[in-house]
Amino acid sequence: xxxxxxxxxxxxxxxxxxxxxxxxxxxxxxxxxxxxxxxxxxxxxxxxxxxxxxxxxxxxxxxxxxxxxxxxxxxxxxxxxxxxxxxxxxxxxxxxxxxxxxxxxxxxxxxxxxxxxxxxxxxxxxxxxxxxxxxxxxxxxxxxxxxxxxxxxxxxxxxxxxxxxxxxxxxxxxxxxxxxxxxxxxxxxxxxxxxxxxxxxxxxxxxxxxxxxxxxxxxxxxxxxxxxxxxxxxxxxxxxxxxxxxxxxxxxxxxxxxxxxxxxxxxxxxxxxxxxxxxxxxxxxxxxxxxxxxxxxxxxxxxxxxxxxxxxxxxxxxxxxxxxxxxxxxxxxxxxxx
Amino acid sequence: xxxxxxxxxxxxxxxxxxxxxxxxxxxxxxxxxxxxxxxxxxxxxxxxxxxxxxxxxxxxxxxxxxxxxxxxxxxxxxxxxxxxxxxxxxxxxxxxxxxxxxxxxxxxxxxxxxxxxxxxxxxxxxxxxxxxxxxxxxxxxxxxxxxxxxxxxxxxxxxxxxxxxxxxxxxxxxxxxxxxxxxxxxxxxxxxxxxxxxxxxxxxxxxxxxxxxxxxxxxxxxxxxxxxxxxxxxxxxxxxxxxxxxxxxxxxxxxxxxxxxxxxxxxxxxxxxxxxxxxxxxxxxxxxxxxxxxxxxxxxxxxxxxxxxxxxxxxxx
Ligand code: FES
Numbered sequence: 301x302x303x304x305x306x307x308x309x310x311x312x313x314x315x316x317x318x319x320x321x322x323x324x325x326x327x328x329x330x331x332x333x334x335x336x337x338x339x340x341x342x343x344x345x346x347x348x349x350x351x352x353x354x355x356x357x358x359x360x361x362x363x364x365x366x367x368x369x370x371x372x373x374x375x376x377x378x379x380x381x382x383x384x385x386x387x388x389x390x391x392x393x394x395x396x397x398x399x400x401x402x403x404x405x406x407x408x409x410x411x412x413x414x415x416x417x418x419x420x421x422x423x424x425x426x427x428x429x430x431x432x433x434x435x436x437x438x439x440x441x442x443x444x445x446x447x448x449x450x451x452x453x454x455x456x457x458x459x460x461x462x463x464x465x466x467x468x469x470x471x472x473x474x475x476x477x478x479x480x481x482x483x484x485x486x487x488x489x490x491x492x493x494x495x496x497x498x499x500x501x502x503x504x505x506x507x508x509x510x511x512x513x514x515x516x517x518x519x520x521x522x523x524x525x526x527x528x529x530x531x532x533x534x535x536x537x538x539x540x541x542x543x544x545x546x547x548x549x550x551x552x553x554x555x556x557x558x559x560x561x562x563x564x565x566x567x568x569x570x571x572x573x574x575x576x577x578x579x580x581x582x583x584x585x586x587x588x589x590x591x592x593x594x595x596x597x598x599x600x601x602x603x604x605x606x607x608x609x610x611x612x613x614x615x616x617x618x619x620x621x622x623x624x625x626x627x628x629x630x631x632x633x634x635x636x637x638x
Numbered sequence: 639x640x641x642x643x644x645x646x647x648x649x650x651x652x653x654x655x656x657x658x659x660x661x662x663x664x665x666x667x668x669x670x671x672x673x674x675x676x677x678x679x680x681x682x683x684x685x686x687x688x689x690x691x692x693x694x695x696x697x698x699x700x701x702x703x704x705x706x707x708x709x710x711x712x713x714x715x716x717x718x719x720x721x722x723x724x725x726x727x728x729x730x731x732x733x734x735x736x737x738x739x740x741x742x743x744x745x746x747x748x749x750x751x752x753x754x755x756x757x758x759x760x761x762x763x764x765x766x767x768x769x770x771x772x773x774x775x776x777x778x779x780x781x782x783x784x785x786x787x788x789x790x791x792x793x794x795x796x797x798x799x800x801x802x803x804x805x806x807x808x809x810x811x812x813x814x815x816x817x818x819x820x821x822x823x824x825x826x827x828x829x830x831x832x833x834x835x836x837x838x839x840x841x842x843x844x845x846x847x848x849x850x851x852x853x854x855x856x857x858x859x860x861x862x863x864x865x866x867x868x869x870x871x872x873x874x875x876x877x878x879x880x881x882x883x884x885x886x887x888x889x890x891x892x893x894x895x896x897x898x899x900x901x902x903x904x905x906x907x908x909x910x911x912x913x914x915x916x917x918x919x920x921x922x923x924x925x926x927x928x929x930x931x932x933x934x935x936x937x938x939x940x941x942x943x944x945x946x947x948x949x950x951x952x953x954x955x
Contacts, residue, residue: 338907341904341906341907342902342903342907343903386746461742462745462746462852463744507906507926507927508906511902511905511926514904516641516735516738517641517673517736518643518671518736521902573671573672573673573700573737574672574673574674575674576676576742576743
C-alpha cells in the first residue's frame with residue numbers, strides 16, 4: 301500500500317483538504333443522536349482493514365504535512381516538549397513502541413533493524429536515516445520523546461503512576477484542543493480533567509482512572525473525544541488564543557460548511573513496559589462540515605447532536621459563538637426531522 | 639484484561655531445598671517484552687484436570703532477552719507450585735500473561751529500604767537491580783530460615799555492596815523494623831515482600847514511625863480473573879451455558895452465540911450490565927462500575943469481569 305501524501309498547511313492559507321477516501325475513513329464519533337460523556341473506553345485492537353483503527357498508530361495522507369506543522373510549532377514556541385527527569389525510561393519506551401509499531405504496520409514506509417542496543421531507523425516519507433544507541437540520548441538529535449514525536453501524527457503525553465494516580469509528567473503537545481502542556485505538567489489525572497463540566501458528577505473520571513491504573517502491557521485501549529475548530533488548525537493552544545480565538549467570530553452562513561471542522565481525537569493508552577508509565581496518544585482528525593455531509597447519515601446526526609448539546613458542554617468546547625449558525629446550516633441535511 | 643503469550647522453558651535450576659529457578663525464552667521468531675521492576679507474570683497450568691493461575695515475580699534484568707522467576711514448592715501445595723516443581727521440563731511451552739506491575743517503583747523517592755523474607759526476595763531483587771541502574775540510594779534487608787535458603791544473594795550483594803544485610807531465623811536474628819525506620823530521611827520509601835506476618839510487622843512499624851501510606855509498598859498480585867465453574871441461564875434466549883473456571887461470563891455468553899453489549903471488557907464502562915433474575919450462590923463482583931448498594935442487591939452483574947461462586951445464575955438477557 302502506498303499513501304499519496306498531500307502538500308498542505310494547517311495555518312495561514314489553510315490548504316488542508318481531505319480526499320474522498322480520508323472522509324470515508326473519518327472516525328465519526330457519535331453512535332447516537334445525542335451526546336453525553338461516558339466511559340467510552342474499548343480495547344485498542346485492530347479492526348476494519350482500511351479504517352483508522354487498523355494499525356496501532358494510523359498514518360494517513362496528512363502525515364508529512366502534519367510533521368512539518370509540528371516542526372514549525374516546536375521551533376517557534378516554547379514548552380511544547382517538556383519532560384520531568386524521572387520520565388527518561390518512559391521516553392525510550394515510547395520511542396520503541398512507535399518505531400516497532402510503525403515498521404511492522406507500514407513496512408514500505410518505515411524500517412527498523414536492531415542489533416542489541418545498536419538501532420537503525422529509516423523513515424522514508426521524511427527522508428530520515430538514523431543510527432543510534434538505544435538508551436544513549438547523546439546519539440539522537442533530540443530527546444527520545446521529541447525525536448519520535450516529530451515523526452508521528454498526534455500528540456504524545458507520558459503519565460507516571462504513583463500514589464494511586466496518574467501524573468502528566470512529560471509530553472509533546474502541538475495539536476491540542478485548547479489545553480496547555482506547560483500549565484498541566486506535573487498535574488494528576490483528576491486535576492487535569494477537573495474543568496470538564498457534567499462529567500465529574502456522573503463519576504466518569506473516577507471510573508476511568510481506576511480502569512487506567514490497571515491498564516496492562518500488551519492490552520492498550522482507546523476512546524474518542526471531539527470538539528470543533530474553525531479552519532483546519534492543528535495548534536489551538538491557549539497561549540496563542542489571540543491568533544485563533546477571533547476565528548470563531550468569522551463564521552457566516554455562507555462559509556460555515558468550509559470553515560467549521562469537527563475535530564475528533566482518537567485517544568490511545570498504552571502501558572509502557574520498562575517504565576510502568578502510560579503513553580497517552582491523542583491523534584487529531586479534522587473534517588469540515590462540507591466533508592461530513594457527503595455522508596447523509598452523518599449530516600443528519602451531527603445536526604441533532606449539535607442542536608441538543610447541553611449548554612455547559614457547548615461552552616466548555618468553545619462552540620457557543622457559531623453553534624447556531626452551524627445548526628441552521630446543517631438543518632437542510634436533516635429533512636426527515638421537523 | 640491481561641494479554642497472554644507463550645514462553646518456552648529454557649532452563650530449570652535448583653537454588654535450595656524446595657526452591658527452583660526457571661528461565662523462559664520467547665518461541666522462535668518472537669521476542670519477550672521488557673518489564674518494570676516489581677512486575678509479575680501469571681502462569682496458567684493444568685494439574686490433574688484442574689486449571690491453576692499462579693503469579694510469580696520477574697527477578698531478572700529487563701534488558702535480558704529472557705525472563706526469570708523462582709518458585710518455592712508450597713507445603714500444602716496450591717497445585718501451581720507442584721506443577722512447576724514436578725511436571726515442568728526444559729523445552730516445555732507455557733501459557734503466561736504479559737508482565738503486570740502492582741508493586742511499581744516510585745521514581746521520586748529520596749532513599750529506598752528493601753525488605754525481603756524468604757522467596758519474597760524475587761521482586762526485591764528486581765527493584766535492587768533498577769535502583770542500582772538509576773543510581774538511587776537504597777539498602778537491602780533479607781531474612782531467611784537458615785543460610786542454605788539465602789538464594790540469589792550473590793546478585794543482591796553485588797548490586798548493593800556494603801548495604802546488604804542478612805538475617806537468619808536459625809540464629810534468632812530478625813530485622814528490627816522500629817530501629818530501621820526510626821532514623822531515615824524524609825522521602826524514604828519502604829518496599830517489602832515476604833510472609834504476611836513479616837509484611838504486617840514491617841508496614842506497622844512504618845506507620846508507627848509516622849510514615850505516610852504512599853511511602854509503604856508491599857507486593858500485590860493481580861486479583862484472580864477466574865473462579866469456580868457455574869451455570870448461566872439466559873432467560874430471554876432460553877439458553878443454558880456452563881461457564882468454565884477459566885472463562886469469563888462474557889466470553890461464555892459470546893461463545894454460545896449471544897451478543898451481549900460490551901465495550902471496555904474491564905468492568906468500567908457499564909455497557910455489559912445484565913439484570914439478574916435469580917442466583918443460588920454467592921456473587922463475585924469485580925467491576926468498578928456498580929455501586930456497593932447495587933452489588934449487594936443481587937440484581938445486577940457485569941459479565942465482563944464478574945461471576946458467581948458455583949451454582950446457577952439466571953440472567954434476563
Ligand atoms: S464491558 Fe465495560 S463494564 Fe463490562
